[in-house]
Amino acid sequence: MAVSSAGSRARAQLTSAEGDVHADRRRRRRRGGDTAAGYLFLAPQLLGLVVFMVGPLLFALVLAFYHWDGFGTRSFAGLSNFAEIMSSPRIQCSAVNTVWFTVLQVPGLMLTGLFFALLMQRAGKLTPVYRLAFFAPVITSSVAVAAIWLWLFNPDISPVSNALHGIGLPAPNWLQDARFIIPAFAIVGIWQGLGYQLVMFMAGLQSIDRSYLEAALLDGCSEWQKLRHVTIPLLSPTILFLSITSIIGSFQVFDYIYVFFGDGAPDSARTIVYEVVQIAFGDFNFGEASALAFLLFLALLAVTGCQLAVQKRWVHYTE
Amino acid sequence: MSTFSDTISRAVTTAKGASGSGRPARHKLLLHAVLLVCAIGMALPFAWMLFSSFKPLGEIFMQPPKLFPQDWNQQGYRTALGGADFVRGFWNSTYIALTVTAVSLLTSAMAAYAFARIDFWGRRWLFMVFLATMMVPGQLTIIPLYIIMGWLGWVDTHAAIIVPPALFNAFGVFLLRQYVKGIPVELEEAAQLDGAGRVRRFVTIILPLLRTPLTALGIFTFLAQWNNFFYPLIFLNSSDKFTLPLLVNQFMGQYTSDWPTLMAATTLLAAPMLIVFAFAQRQIVEGIALSGSKS
Numbered sequence: 001m002a003v004s005s006a007g008s009r010a011r012a013q014l015t016s017a018e019g020d021v022h023a024d025r026r027r028r029r030r031r032g033g034d035t036a037a038g039y040l041f042l043a044p045q046l047l048g049l050v051v052f053m054v055g056p057l058l059f060a061l062v063l064a065f066y067h068w069d070g071f072g073t074r075s076f077a078g079l080s081n082f083a084e085i086m087s088s089p090r091i092q093c094s095a096v097n098t099v100w101f102t103v104l105q106v107p108g109l110m111l112t113g114l115f116f117a118l119l120m121q122r123a124g125k126l127t128p129v130y131r132l133a134f135f136a137p138v139i140t141s142s143v144a145v146a147a148i149w150l151w152l153f154n155p156d157i158s159p160v161s162n163a164l165h166g167i168g169l170p171a172p173n174w175l176q177d178a179r180f181i182i183p184a185f186a187i188v189g190i191w192q193g194l195g196y197q198l199v200m201f202m203a204g205l206q207s208i209d210r211s212y213l214e215a216a217l218l219d220g221c222s223e224w225q226k227l228r229h230v231t232i233p234l235l236s237p238t239i240l241f242l243s244i245t246s247i248i249g250s251f252q253v254f255d256y257i258y259v260f261f262g263d264g265a266p267d268s269a270r271t272i273v274y275e276v277v278q279i280a281f282g283d284f285n286f287g288e289a290s291a292l293a294f295l296l297f298l299a300l301l302a303v304t305g306c307q308l309a310v311q312k313r314w315v316h317y318t319e
Numbered sequence: 320m321s322t323f324s325d326t327i328s329r330a331v332t333t334a335k336g337a338s339g340s341g342r343p344a345r346h347k348l349l350l351h352a353v354l355l356v357c358a359i360g361m362a363l364p365f366a367w368m369l370f371s372s373f374k375p376l377g378e379i380f381m382q383p384p385k386l387f388p389q390d391w392n393q394q395g396y397r398t399a400l401g402g403a404d405f406v407r408g409f410w411n412s413t414y415i416a417l418t419v420t421a422v423s424l425l426t427s428a429m430a431a432y433a434f435a436r437i438d439f440w441g442r443r444w445l446f447m448v449f450l451a452t453m454m455v456p457g458q459l460t461i462i463p464l465y466i467i468m469g470w471l472g473w474v475d476t477h478a479a480i481i482v483p484p485a486l487f488n489a490f491g492v493f494l495l496r497q498y499v500k501g502i503p504v505e506l507e508e509a510a511q512l513d514g515a516g517r518v519r520r521f522v523t524i525i526l527p528l529l530r531t532p533l534t535a536l537g538i539f540t541f542l543a544q545w546n547n548f549f550y551p552l553i554f555l556n557s558s559d560k561f562t563l564p565l566l567v568n569q570f571m572g573q574y575t576s577d578w579p580t581l582m583a584a585t586t587l588l589a590a591p592m593l594i595v596f597a598f599a600q601r602q603i604v605e606g607i608a609l610s611g612s613k614s
Contacts, residue, residue: 037517038439045430046445048487052464053452059463070466119354126351132600133358136365139596139603141546143564144589147571147581148364151371157578159367159384166383191364196607203608252456255548259568273458280462281553293459300456 063290070286081291091292094270097182101271102250104186105193109246110239112190113197118227120198121205135195142192146259149188150175175260178268185256185269193249197242204238205231236315244307248300272296368589372396372582379578395579396587402573402580405587407559408566415481415562416544420537422485427536428529431495432521436507446496449489461553468554479554480562484544491536494610498532499525535606542603545592563588 039046064081068074085091116134120127137145153174155161161171174184212234216226232239254273257265263282265274272292280289366386371379372395374388399405433439434446464483465474473479502525510520526533551562558569567588574580596603 034437035439038433038437038442041429041433041437041517041521042439042445044426044486045449045488045492048426048483048485049449049452049489051467052483052487053455053460053489054448056460056463056467057452057455059466060459063463070469116354116357119350122347122350123354126354128600130354130358131604132597133362135600135604136362136593136596138607139542139546139592140589141548141564141567141592143548143568144368144585147567147585147588148368150571151578151582152364152367157379157384159386162383191361194361199604199608248456252458254458258548258552259571262572276458276462277553280465286462286466290459290462293456293462297454297456297459301454304454 060290060294063287064294065291066287068286069284077287081288082295084288085292085295090267090270091272091275093267094272094275097268098251098253098271098273100182101185101189101253102247104183105189105250105253106243106246108186108190109193109197110242112194113242114201114235116194116198117201117205118231120202131195131199134198137192138195140192142255143259145188145192146256149184149191149256150260153184175269178266181266181269185253188256189250189253193246197246200238200242201235204235208234233316237317240307240311240315244304247303247307251296251300251303365589365593368582368585372579372586374579376577376579392579395577395581395583398574398577398580399570399583399587403566403570403584404559405563405566405584408561408563409587409591411477411560412545412562412564415477416541418481419485419544420541422481423488423491423540424533424537426486427488427491428495428526428533429521430492431499432525434492435496435499436504437517449492452489453493457549461550465553474554475556475560477555477560480547480550484540488540490610491540494536495529495532498529502528532609534602535609538603538606539610542592542607 065077065079066074067077067081120130123130152158152160155171155173158171164171172180174180208231212230213226216230221229252273253271254277257269257271257274258277261269263278270278273296276289276293276296279285279292370387373391373393375390375392375394378385378388378390430449434442434449468474468479471478473482506524506528507520510524515523546564547562548564548568551565552568555561555565558566561569567584570584571581574584
């Protein structure tokens, strides 16, 4: 992100420095007109920003401190919504489930994505064929994905269970056994998200200047050394970007659970966003749901903030 | 836009040349074997979906399960198409996704142009606000948004899921601004000397030059909207307004163990995008990679 914007900024500065003084004076005189023009072009998105983003955000912040079902009277709740959340064993369980899902899914996604990107880089003419298979789940509706896996996780009819039995392994009853529900979600998530990671890693690999790899080759580096000391450091901006977006995405997992279980998910399957939706649109407790969504937002900010804070130690930018 | 394949083929030729002897031939074979097996593994769930949708119910419970139906049967599709209005769902999904995509591309490009090229009061901090909102999870704003839609009388209407994403797309504004900044100012200045106003310059110079990022962003937006589940789920109640994912989700509640019908419904949901993808693979993959890597 920094690389491209710095490049275009430098270019923009260059051109404005070249521009003559007259143009500069003209620009300054027309500033009033420019402000009008600026807001004219910005108007639709600015309206959207205010009505559909900033307004609701402030509203959510206020709601978090109120008791309200959306219709009756609002009453000030102080911190009681937050206290309610903190003392609820079910929500604690959902928070643990969400973190557990993230811990399983993010490394699973990124390691398989990188692995297959490295392989596909050498696949030559057949690359589009493989890519078709890996990327197809990405563009498929998560409802369809969940429906397919609902079948594949059903121990009575699933070919997966059958195959596991075939090689002498016990096949878990994925969606009924509390220990396997979250790993099952992670399997679905990895199947669906892998293609995106793969494509992003391939784009990252493509942008690596080949002279680095040639230099490593001349120095007699092994494939592994090249990967460890050249490719991975040069891919670090991609790795940072994907780790941030995948963690944010994992924390917000909802669709699969809702398609699998509807409104009646067992405790071991619930995640934070599922709780938010149930509390808001099942119990019509808008205050508590807003408070919980707000806590999720803070957690995301904290995690992303940590990632950005430690990035200097391991992320290399080439420009 | 053939850079993708170019670079890959270049990488392959140098890999061949560099490693010298005949050793890589075996490696290559192993590489393709691994990729082929894994690609088939990735595609298998789709194959099960498709072939099971043509099985009679009895064959579903056969042990061991077989991929291909022994008795090809369209009963699943007949039940599915009779049980819900798929054509309507498909139309709803498609026109909603198209409208959002078209309007949001235009409004995002306009805002991007303003941020990149027009020197107006408050530009810097407004842009910071746009950037900051990208961190806000949709689940935080959905509750007040639901209340606001109630006030506007938009609950259970398509306006509730069209207008917000059409009028607000911080990511799109950010992405396009990068590209507008890359367009030489001189092009616009020349047109300005010829007497072209802002709007004319935007339409005749900037928009055509943004074709690549607009296509990428358009693909990204269309797919995200067509497949969106969360927002329609919250805002729509009547099934004649449902988008295709919602319709299939509702269907799953009604036909819990009629697997051929469920798989037929799922196939009808997955097929349109898979068909589009098969024909426009390169554009879609590059579009999504471009949208991702620029942020």
